[in-house]
Amino acid sequence: MTFSEQLNEYLSQLGCTAKELSAASGLSGSVISRYKAGGREPERGSEQAAKLISGIAALAKEKGIDALTEEAITAAFFSALGRRNPVDYEKLTTNFNCLISVFDISMTELARALNFDASYLSRIRTGSRRPADVKAFADGVSRFIVRRYTRQEDRAVLAELINTETEKLMGDANCLKELEEWLCSGTVESHDYMEDFLKKLDEFNLDEYIRAIHFDELKVPTVPFQLPASKNYYGVEEMKQGELDFFKSTVLSKSAEPIFMCSDMPLEDMAEDMDFNKKWMFAIAMSLKKGLHLNIIHNIDRPFKEMMLGLESWIPIYMTGQVSPYYLKGVQNSIYCHFNYSSGTVAITGECISGCHNNGKYYLTNNKEEVAYYRQKAFDLLSKAQPLMDIYRKNNESVCNAFLKADAQTAGNRHNVLSSLPLYTLSEELLESMLKQHFLFDIDGKSIFAHLASQKEIFETILQNNIVTDEIAELSREEFEKFPMVLSLSGMFYEKEITYTYEQYKEHLQLTQEYAKQSANYSVKVNKGQAFRNIQISIHEGKWVMISKNKAPVIQFIIRHSKMVDALENFIVPVAESPNIKIQNN
Numbered sequence: 001m002t003f004s005e006q007l008n009e010y011l012s013q014l015g016c017t018a019k020e021l022s023a024a025s026g027l028s029g030s031v032i033s034r035y036k037a038g039g040r041e042p043e044r045g046s047e048q049a050a051k052l053i054s055g056i057a058a059l060a061k062e063k064g065i066d067a068l069t070e071e072a073i074t075a076a077f078f079s080a081l082g083r084r085n086p087v088d089y090e091k092l093t094t095n096f097n098c099l100i101s102v103f104d105i106s107m108t109e110l111a112r113a114l115n116f117d118a119s120y121l122s123r124i125r126t127g128s129r130r131p132a133d134v135k136a137f138a139d140g141v142s143r144f145i146v147r148r149y150t151r152q153e154d155r156a157v158l159a160e161l162i163n164t165e166t167e168k169l170m171g172d173a174n175c176l177k178e179l180e181e182w183l184c185s186g187t188v189e190s191h192d193y194m195e196d197f198l199k200k201l202d203e204f205n206l207d208e209y210i211r212a213i214h215f216d217e218l219k220v221p222t223v224p225f226q227l228p229a230s231k232n233y234y235g236v237e238e239m240k241q242g243e244l245d246f247f248k249s250t251v252l253s254k255s256a257e258p259i260f261m262c263s264d265m266p267l268e269d270m271a272e273d274m275d276f277n278k279k280w281m282f283a284i285a286m287s288l289k290k291g292l293h294l295n296i297i298h299n300i301d302r303p304f305k306e307m308m309l310g311l312e313s314w315i316p317i318y319m320t321g322q323v324s325p326y327y328l329k330g331v332q333n334s335i336y337c338h339f340n341y342s343s344g345t346v347a348i349t350g351e352c353i354s355g356c357h358n359n360g361k362y363y364l365t366n367n368k369e370e371v372a373y374y375r376q377k378a379f380d381l382l383s384k385a386q387p388l389m390d391i392y393r394k395n396n397e398s399v400c401n402a403f404l405k406a407d408a409q410t411a412g413n414r415h416n417v418l419s420s421l422p423l424y425t426l427s428e429e430l431l432e433s434m435l436k437q438h439f440l441f442d443i444d445g446k447s448i449f450a451h452l453a454s455q456k457e458i459f460e461t462i463l464q465n466n467i468v469t470d471e472i473a474e475l476s477r478e479e480f481e482k483f484p485m486v487l488s489l490s491g492m493f494y495e496k497e498i499t500y501t502y503e504q505y506k507e508h509l510q511l512t513q514e515y516a517k518q519s520a521n522y523s524v525k526v527n528k529g530q531a532f533r534n535i536q537i538s539i540h541e542g543k544w545v546m547i548s549k550n551k552a553p554v555i556q557f558i559i560r561h562s563k564m565v566d567a568l569e570n571f572i573v574p575v576a577e578s579p580n581i582k583i584q585n586n
Contacts, residue, residue: 003041003080007052011036013068014059019529025055029531030195030571041090044081053077092134093127095183096141097570100125102161103149104563114140134184142179146172153354194567197308198547202419202532206319206553230370233362236269239350240276242362246341246348247283249366251290255344259287260378262297263339265350266357288322292343295378297326297385300561307563319555321393326385327561340377347374392556394493400556401454401491407540408461414468415569417537419530419550420488421505422470423452424459425512430504434487438498451492463521470523472512473530477502483533490536490550497551539569 001009011021018032025032027048035041035052042048053073060068099105111118114137123129124137131137149158152166155175159166162182169175233242250259270276287294294317300307317323337360339350345366352360365371392400416422431452435445462468475485480502487498500508516524538546545568547557559565 001076001080003077004036006076006080007035010056010068010073013065014056014063016059016063017528020059021052021055024058025051027051027055028195041081044078049077049081089130090127092131092138092184093124097125098161099141099145099183101563101567102157103145103154110141110144113144135180138180138183139176142176142183145179146176194308194571197312198532198535198537198571200312201315201547201549202535204315204319204549205551206316209316209319229367230363230365233350233364235360236358239360239362240270240273242348242350242364243341244276244279244283246343246346246364247280247287249346249364250292250343251283251286253343253345256291257344257375258293258295259341259343260295260375260382261341262378262381263341263350264299265337265339265352265360266354269357284317288317288320292322294323295326295382296323297328297381298388300327300388300563318391318557319549319553321391321395321553321555323391325388325391326382327388328381328384329386340374340381342371342374342378344375345371347371349374386560388559388561390556390558390560392493392558393553394495397493400558403558404491405454405458408458410540410543411466412543413466413541414462415471415539415541416469417471417531418488419473419532419534419536420485421472421508421512422459423488423491424455425515426452426508427511428452430507430511434498434500434504437501440498444494444496447492448489448494448498451489451494455491463519467521467523469525470512471525471527472509474509474526474528475505475530479529480505483530486550488536488550490548490554490556493554493556495554537568537571539565541569545569 011018018036019029021027022029022032031048042052053070056073057068057070060066100107100110107118107121110116111121114121120129124131145158149155152170155169156166158175158179159169162178164178164182168178231242231245233239284294298310300310314323314325318325335354337352337354337357339348339362341348346364347366347370348362348364350360350362365374390400390403428449431449435441435448440448459468484499485505487500489498512524513526516522534549534551536548536550538548542565543560545559545565547559549555549557559568
């Protein structure tokens with residue numbers, strides 16, 4: 001019996017879900033899902049294996065199954081884990097994918113270096129192909145990494161990834177040996193930063209956040225702030241003050257022009273100063289309170305973990321709809337660091353050499369000619385930047401809908417992870433019943449019917465030449481009554497909740513399954529339970545991902561950055577799939 005078969009056998013004996021095992025073991029839902037599917041196995045004697053064994057034993061004790069002791073489970077798992085192939089292809093695929101994601105490696109460039117076809121490498125990434133000579137493949141990939149990433153910072157990132165000391169990787173020969181060995185047999189940390197990001201987005205409530213920071217009570221000050229025509233700031237401590245002086249001058253000015261922010265300066269030493277961080281976030285809050293728009297070019301030339309942690313911290317600011325995030329495409333230089341902020345009446349610029357932050361300098365000015373120069377510099381930088389994501393709220397609903405209608409004509413398969421049932425499979429009769437139940441006979445009701453017709457039209461256009469797969473949830477009455485499902489109206493930025501009755505939910509679920517049976521290009525995968533309750537993920541494969549937030553506030557994020565799109569496309573939903581009700585058309 002394989003490890004995944006043994007695990008599924010235990011789950012069946014216990015009569016428990018992967019979610020319950022996740023809670024009992026302390027392992028994430030996505031890791032349990034991969035274990036169940038056979039896509040990943042823990043190392044014998046590893047912390048993950050110990051947690052899994054302990055969790056199963058605890059559940060068995062709770063349910064009175066005396067035969068499932070820790071000793072018995074350990075013996076069975078160790079026996080299963082001993083039956084591996086000489087080459088663990090699943091591990092090779094996982095590690096290869098991690099390496100690609102962490103360093104944001106161009107598949108075209110890697111394929112050229114290895115003399116492989118890029119599509120062949122892509123198939124190795126998905127696990128649909130295996131290298132004919134694993135050792136040669138691992139050696140080639142490792143040599144590419146060692147030649148390309150020579151900085152101490154790069155080797156430190158690599159050391160963290162493969163769980164070794166940075167000093168061991170400073171010599172190229174040692175680095176090559178360690179990396180090649182890890183690529184074929186190493187273990188990757190199971191933490192899923194994309195799952196963390198999505199969960200925080202799902203749970204975030206802007207109204208609660210505003211109350212927590214007393215945003216509504218903030219008063220934009222009007223006391224004049226005397227700033228010299230220009231000022232220099234030397235060293236980290238003075239540079240912190242320079243940033244705060246920039247925001248103070250901006251907020252107290254009469255200008256309503258947008259703020260521009262772009263920096264690839266080091267963050268570590270500033271991030272450690274919690275007092276500065278609070279003042280900096282307060283300055284951002286005051287800028288938003290004044291109604292200023294922020295155009296931000298993020299520095300994402302960093303490991304995926306750091307990028308996602310950074311984006312997490314910006315969620316509250318994104319939710320205001322007053323932010324346009326961008327990024328600069330391509331690898332930036334690794335020696336010179338730059339800092340450029342500007343607003344309508346003040347600008348601050350800075351520089352330092354990488355690794356010598358405290359020797360850096362900022363220059364702040366409110367001289368009209370200099371501010372005009374830095375404003376033009378900001379426009380020029382924005383012209384070179386790519387949108388990290390487009391953020392839509394009610395005030396630009398028409399732009400969002402125009403984009404989605406135009407995109408329906410574009411080739412490419414779609415994959416949706418839904419917290420509710422898809423609106424386009426809803427019948428007009430069932431919608432009318434729900435609207436009557438909620439006493440929506442007026443303009444709202446007419447708008448919802450018009451939105452339903454629009455969604456059906458867009459969906460049918462896509463289905464003509466493309467495949468659409470929806471992941472939806474089947475809920476028990478008990479689960480439903482605890483968290484009633486809400487009609488999916490984020491596409492029309494509708495703020496009120498229209499809840500299903502359990503009978504209406506079951507009827508719509510049946511309509512969705514019948515639609516899948518009748519359409520050659522539409523399939524439904526039914527999961528036990530909901531991964532998310534307030535967000536839906538729509539993927540146009542290889543092009544963009546839309547995350548729709550349907551509550552507090554309704555907002556749409558359309559993400560285009562390749563690293564994030566790739567991570568979301570490969571994201572495994574942390575719920576248990578129910579194969580007996582999965583509907584799939586081939």
